[in-house]
Amino acid sequence: EVVMTQSPATLSVSPGERATLSCRASQSFSDNLAWYQQRPGQAPRLLIYRASTRATGIPARFSGSGSGTEFTLTISSLQSEDFAVYYCQQYNNWFGWTFGQGTKVEIK
């Protein structure tokens, strides 16, 4: 089983500031790592795939990086609509899809 661990659980940030979210995998796999945003009462939305590629329509303030077991989602300047829960997710042939437990980005 692959375990995805996100940190921190909650991140308090002021609007306009940078937010850095981490995701660690219990074992190394390919760079099939994605990030999702979920606002309250809404379905998740794909932000980043293949660790660093922005999905269609995602603003440039969202960026992804990392490889192996360590991945990062950076939001360069938080907007009001960015306060949400963020999930990382990996895929591998043995265990299928695994999500992290989520990081809640809240207004400071």
Added chain:
Amino acid sequence: EVQLVESGGGLVQPGGSLRLSCAASGFTFSTYWMSWVRQAPGKGLEWVANIKEDGSEKYYVDSVKGRFTISRDSAKNSLYLQMNSLRAEDTAVYYCARVGRFYAFDIWGQGTLVTVSS
């Protein structure tokens, strides 16, 4: 517009059955893997099952193997999840999702709530 719309959720007793449906539109349904992902109340996301473009391959998370069956009908552009022997821990919002590039879920439905309770 690319869209997925789930239906079929509701309240069911433990041990009961329910069939979820997902109607796809705005894209060529028959060329994509499709998945079900669930989210228990106040919890994170959990992948449940997925199915190949032509339905020839199906995969499940261990906790639902033998109880849930994923299927699809390309003539109706629809995805299904037959859920049997339901347990309280299956209570969740169930999302239909398209598997896009590099195994990311690039399109999601709005979800349908399944509540297993007596």
